Amino acid sequence: MNRKDLAPGVASRRHAMLGTGVLAAAAGPAAAQVPAAPAPLRVASIGGFHVGGEVRTLTGLPPREVRLTATGPVRRIEVNGDYMVGQMYVQYVKLAAPSARHPLMLWHGGGLSGACWEDTPDGRPGWQSFFLRAGHDVYVSDAFERGRASWPRYPEILPDEPVFRSLFEAWRTFRFGPPDGFNLDPAKRRPYPEARFPVAALENLGRGAIPRWASSDAFTQRAYAAYLARMTEPSVIVVHSQGVAFALRAALEAPEKVAAIVAVEGSGAPDPATVDMARMRNIPLLMVWGDFIDQDPWPAYRRAVDRFAAALTAAGGKVDLMELPARGIRGNTHMIMHDDNSEEIAGLIQGWIAAQGLMKG
Amino acid sequence: MNRKDLAPGVASRRHAMLGTGVLAAAAGPAAAQVPAAPAPLRVASIGGFHVGGEVRTLTGLPPREVRLTATGPVRRIEVNGDYMVGQMYVQYVKLAAPSARHPLMLWHGGGLSGACWEDTPDGRPGWQSFFLRAGHDVYVSDAFERGRASWPRYPEILPDEPVFRSLFEAWRTFRFGPPDGFNLDPAKRRPYPEARFPVAALENLGRGAIPRWASSDAFTQRAYAAYLARMTEPSVIVVHSQGVAFALRAALEAPEKVAAIVAVEGSGAPDPATVDMARMRNIPLLMVWGDFIDQDPWPAYRRAVDRFAAALTAAGGKVDLMELPARGIRGNTHMIMHDDNSEEIAGLIQGWIAAQGLMKG
Numbered sequence: 001m002n003r004k005d006l007a008p009g010v011a012s013r014r015h016a017m018l019g020t021g022v023l024a025a026a027a028g029p030a031a032a033q034v035p036a037a038p039a040p041l042r043v044a045s046i047g048g049f050h051v052g053g054e055v056r057t058l059t060g061l062p063p064r065e066v067r068l069t070a071t072g073p074v075r076r077i078e079v080n081g082d083y084m085v086g087q088m089y090v091q092y093v094k095l096a097a098p099s100a101r102h103p104l105m106l107w108h109g110g111g112l113s114g115a116c117w118e119d120t121p122d123g124r125p126g127w128q129s130f131f132l133r134a135g136h137d138v139y140v141s142d143a144f145e146r147g148r149a150s151w152p153r154y155p156e157i158l159p160d161e162p163v164f165r166s167l168f169e170a171w172r173t174f175r176f177g178p179p180d181g182f183n184l185d186p187a188k189r190r191p192y193p194e195a196r197f198p199v200a201a202l203e204n205l206g207r208g209a210i211p212r213w214a215s216s217d218a219f220t221q222r223a224y225a226a227y228l229a230r231m232t233e234p235s236v237i238v239v240h241s242q243g244v245a246f247a248l249r250a251a252l253e254a255p256e257k258v259a260a261i262v263a264v265e266g267s268g269a270p271d272p273a274t275v276d277m278a279r280m281r282n283i284p285l286l287m288v289w290g291d292f293i294d295q296d297p298w299p300a301y302r303r304a305v306d307r308f309a310a311a312l313t314a315a316g317g318k319v320d321l322m323e324l325p326a327r328g329i330r331g332n333t334h335m336i337m338h339d340d341n342s343e344e345i346a347g348l349i350q351g352w353i354a355a356q357g358l359m360k361g
Numbered sequence: 362m363n364r365k366d367l368a369p370g371v372a373s374r375r376h377a378m379l380g381t382g383v384l385a386a387a388a389g390p391a392a393a394q395v396p397a398a399p400a401p402l403r404v405a406s407i408g409g410f411h412v413g414g415e416v417r418t419l420t421g422l423p424p425r426e427v428r429l430t431a432t433g434p435v436r437r438i439e440v441n442g443d444y445m446v447g448q449m450y451v452q453y454v455k456l457a458a459p460s461a462r463h464p465l466m467l468w469h470g471g472g473l474s475g476a477c478w479e480d481t482p483d484g485r486p487g488w489q490s491f492f493l494r495a496g497h498d499v500y501v502s503d504a505f506e507r508g509r510a511s512w513p514r515y516p517e518i519l520p521d522e523p524v525f526r527s528l529f530e531a532w533r534t535f536r537f538g539p540p541d542g543f544n545l546d547p548a549k550r551r552p553y554p555e556a557r558f559p560v561a562a563l564e565n566l567g568r569g570a571i572p573r574w575a576s577s578d579a580f581t582q583r584a585y586a587a588y589l590a591r592m593t594e595p596s597v598i599v600v601h602s603q604g605v606a607f608a609l610r611a612a613l614e615a616p617e618k619v620a621a622i623v624a625v626e627g628s629g630a631p632d633p634a635t636v637d638m639a640r641m642r643n644i645p646l647l648m649v650w651g652d653f654i655d656q657d658p659w660p661a662y663r664r665a666v667d668r669f670a671a672a673l674t675a676a677g678g679k680v681d682l683m684e685l686p687a688r689g690i691r692g693n694t695h696m697i698m699h700d701d702n703s704e705e706i707a708g709l710i711q712g713w714i715a716a717q718g719l720m721k722g
Contacts, residue, residue, distance in 0.1 A: 040403040040457035047490055048479035050568035055528075055545060066524055066575045068471060069603060069629035071665035073658060081527030082545055084567035089476060091452075096401035110429060115450060115509045118409035129408055147509040148476045150571045153525055163427055164514055166442030167416075184416060184443055206445035207411030210511045214427045242430060268430035297434055304432035 041132055042096040050149070052226030053087030058156055085157055088223040089114075089148035090141045093128075099135030101358050102234055102259045106131070106140045107224075109241025110267065111165045111212045113147030114140040116240070120338045121204035127238070127337045130346040135359065139235070141227065143243070144220040146210045154213075162211035167202055170209065174334040175292040176202070192292060194331030196339035205338065217246075224250045234259040236358060238349065241267045241334065248308060251280045260284040260356050262349050265334050267301045272311030281317045284356045285309065288322045288349065290332030290339075298334075322348065402493055403457040411510070413587030414448030419517055446518055449584040450475075450509035451502045454489075460496030462719050463595050463620045467492070467501045468585075470602025471628065472526045472573045474508030475501040477601070481699045482565035488599070488698045491707040496720065500596070502588065504604070505581040507571045515574075523572035528563055531570065535695040536653040537563070553653060555692030557700035566699065578607075585611045595620040597719055599710065602628045602695065609669060612641045621645045621717050623710050626695050628662045633672030642678045645717045646670065649683045649710065651693030651700070659695075683709065 061079040068075060091114065092103075106117040106128060117128040117140050132138050145151040145158070152158060165173070171182040176197045181190035186200040224246050228235070236259050239247040244266030251258040252275050260283060287309060293302055309319045324332045324345070332339050339345070353359065422440040429436060452475065453464075467478040467489060478489040478501050493499050506512040506519070513519060526534070532543040537558045542551035547561040585607050589596070597620050600608040605627030612619040613636050621644060648670060654663055670680045685693045685706070693700050700706070714720065 037405055040405055041407070042401040043404045044398055044401055045486070045490065046402070046407075046454060046479075046493065047486060048476050049484070050476070050565060053564075053568055055564070058527075064524070068524070068573075068575055069606060069662065069665075070578060071606070071629040071632065071662075073661050075658060077524055078527070078530065079525070081529045082567075083525060083527055084564055084570065087568040089569075091476075091479065093407060113509045113511075115409050115411070115452075118407075118452065123410070125406070125408060129406070132407065142509070147511075148474045148503070148569070148571070150474075150508075150569065153572075163425065163429070163438055164440070164444060166419075166439070166444055168442045169439065203414075203416070203445055204411060207414055207448040208450075208509070208511065209445065210509070211514075212429075214429055217431060245430060245432070268432040271432065297436060300434050301430065301432075304430075 038133065044094045044096045046093050048089065048091035048148070050087045050089050051230050052144075052223035053084045055082050056085040056152070056157055057082050058153065061156075083152065083157075085152045086144055086219040086223055087149060088141055088144050088220075088227060089150075090139055090227060092137070092139045093132055094137045095132065095135065098137050099360050100137070100236070100353075101360055102236055103231065104131050104136035104138050104236045104238060106138065107237060107239035107243035107247055108141070108143065108146070109243050109265075111163070111209055112240075113142045113208065113210050115147065115208050116335075117337065120198070120342060121201035121208075122198035123201075124342065127342065127346050130343060131238070131350070134350045136236070143246070144223045145213055145216050149223070151211075151213075158213050158215050160213065160215050162213045164211050165209050167206045170205060171199075171202065173297075175290070175295050175298070176333055192331070194291065195333055196331040196341055197333040197335050198338070198340060205335070212242075221246055221249055225253055228254050228257040231257055236260045236262070236353060238262040238264065239266075240264045240337065244305065245269050248280075249275070251283055252276065255279050255283055258283050259358055260286070260353065262286045262288065262352070263305065264288045264336055265290060266305040269305045269308035272308055277311050277315035277317065280312065281315055284318045284320070285312060286320045286322060286349070286352050288336065288345070289324065290334060290336050291325050291330055292333070320352065322352070399494065405455045405457045407454050409450065409452035409509070411448045411450050412591050413505075413584035414445045416443050417446040417513070417518055418443050419514065422517075444513065444518075446513045447505055447580040447584055448510060449502055449505050449581075449588060450511075451500055451588060453498065453500045454493055455498045456493065456496065459498050460721050461498070461597070461714075462721055463597055464592065465492050465497035465499050465597045465599060465714075467499065468598060468600035468604035468608055469502070469504065469507070470604050470626075472524070472570055473601075474503045474569065474571050476508065476569050477696075478698065481559070481703060482562035482569075483559035484562075485703070488703065488707050491704060492599070492711070495711050497597070504607070505584045506574055506577050510584070512572075512574075519574050519576050521574065521576050523574050525572050526570050528567045531566060532560075532563065534658075536651070536656050536659070537694055553692070555652065556694055557692040557702055558694040558696050559699070559701060566696070573603075582607055582610055586614055589615050589618040592618055597621045597623070597714060599623040599625065600627075601625045601698065605666065606630050609641075610636070612644050613637065616640050616644055619644050620719055621647070621714065623647045623649065623713070624666065625649045625697055626651060627666040630666045630669035633669055638672050638676035638678065641673065642676055645679045645681070646673060647681045647683060647710070647713050649697065649706070650685065651695065651697050652686050652691055653694065681713065683713070
């Protein structure tokens with residue numbers, strides 16, 4: 001959507017990538033240049049809230065003298081005090097007449113916020129929009145210490161400093177191309193030949209990169225538990241990367257709040273030896289994998305997910321595997337929801353959701 | 362909306378505070394207990410994007426060894442590299458048939474994110490929902506270093522550490538009650554007798570508190586400039602607290618992109634001696650103030666805003682003042698969009714917007 005932020009040629013590449021009318025909905029100013037927008041969504045309510053967390057009290061820290069506004073006075077800020085810590089953020093769009101039986105939640109992965117489910121880096125409608133148009137009430141969340149969930153002081157609350165992901169680390173870890181294919185000049189980037197991530201818009205992915213901690217899992221798991229506990233019915237969870245381990249554990253803890261899980265490129269899973277797999281025997285699980293999985297660290301990451309899936313299957317669970325290359329769909333990166341065929345893959349996921357009997361009628 | 366997070370009695374207090382049907386839209390599970398939801402919104406598109414920012418390259422920092430997922434390997438993370446810095450985040454909801462002539466932007470204040478415009482801490486629909494139902498396309502943003510805009514390393518990019526606002530600092534700075542009226546026990550809180558903020562839900566405001574820097578103004582101003590530059594038409598900017606100084610300066614820099622400014626409880630403004638006030642002579646400005654303005658630091662903050670308004674008036678500008686107590690509306694705190702009469706005040710603002718000729722027909 002953000003043409004000014006895109007490298008020359010991206011807009012035209014985008015049109016080549018998808019000639020679909022939904023682009024008009026996101027293109028705004030460019031609407032006249034593309035097919036007509038789809039029918040309006042009939043929305044009952046839009047909003048957001050925070051959930052989970054607890055009061056933590058800081059003591060023994062010195063006050064600070066800070067000028068918070070250029071034309072304001074220097075103020076003495078008391079650092080000690082009571083803070084809310086461990087909460088997460090949820091934004092919801094509820095339809096007037098959803099065709100899905102249950103809400104659909106989008107849980108992000110590491111170093112990202114729920115914004116990764118909105119417009120793609122090259123400005124196409126994201127999966128939030130897709131699943132709304134498919135008839136789901138959609139809940140998009142920011143996990144603890146990400147985005148609008150806020151983050152707490154360290155080392156007082158979290159012991160270590162956060163991890164910041166550079167453009168190169170995203171390029172390498174998300175399997176866009178070989179390490180020496182990275183370049184700050186979009187015109188000189190050399191992705192894997194079939195790679196589907198819009199690498200000319202890499203900067204927009206970088207704009208959405210959120211610092212993340214390696215020491216926050218316990219807080220995050222509690223926040224997701226509070227989020228599910230707050231819901232009055234089970235939800236379909238579509239979850240990416242780091243979020244997958246949280247979603248599987250949350251489902252084991254509260255299976256009555258989970259209708260199905262779509263695990264997109266999971267980076268981990270609970271150790272089956274430490275949990276009662278039978279608790280999620282009745283929760284359909286779909287695992288979605290892109291291409292280039294042989295690139296480090298993905299073989300190790302996937303092993304943990306496969307081990308969980310095998311144990312769930314052995315416990316009588318329903319586990320489906322969607323390996324895109326095995327279906328002849330090549331070139332998907334770790335950021336499947338941003339790749340140039342993101343709508344096609346969302347459609348495959350929607351088909352699986354429908355096949356589980358989770359749509360009305 | 363988040364009943365589980367609210368102190369006993371808040372839900373019932375909420376019903377007492379507003380018997381309006383719009384509560385049903387946000388109440389979800391409680392919908393059956395309250396009046397019917399309003400008519401559906403007809404939404405053309407919904408999404409989000411990042412805008413602004415620049416590449417900053419870090420060098421000379423040691424790598425880190427981190428295990429990013431419990432079941433994954435310890436990985437060597439290169440800290441040096443290229444990062445996007447200074448961008449901001451925008452979420453948009455575009456109506457199928459807006460009755461407003463231009464988009465309406467909601468800009469948050471200090472220590473908060475755009476989430477402050479969604480549901481109120483006690484679970485009523487926020488101003489995002491109000492202005493959508495009033496017929497505006499609504500854009501809600503997170504400024505640089507807040508929420509989904511992400512934040513950069515310090516001291517490498519920003520020199521100092523951020524400021525975290527405790528529940529007590531919010532209580533005092535936002536004028537909910539006297540310092541000795543604060544208590545962690547909601548039942549023991551003693552706000553100003555007429556104060557309209559739902560103090561039993563103070564924790565939910567604390568859940569949305571975002572660390573903020575005192576050294577980020579230049580980045581933030583550039584990001585807002587990029588945001589306005591990206592828009593293809595002028596917008597009505599409804600802006601709170603810290604955001605007011607950014608909005609006034611942005612309007613002076615790009616008056617063609619600003620249709621009107623509603624400055625709610627501004628904490629500062631550019632020094633008129635340093636700017637060309639005539640540049641925003643044709644941009645209507647409304648200043649909205651709540652009650653208890655005599656509480657520190659508000660007299661000093663307001664002086665800067667009044668000085669700007671006086672200079673704009675002298676330069677031939679159109680400036681209106683909405684002092685709520687002078688209208689007999691007592692008890693509004695700094696968080697007017699969260700107070701128990703938030704819909705009433707939004708209605709007054711909508712009336713002013715309409716009076717400027719900014720609605721169709």
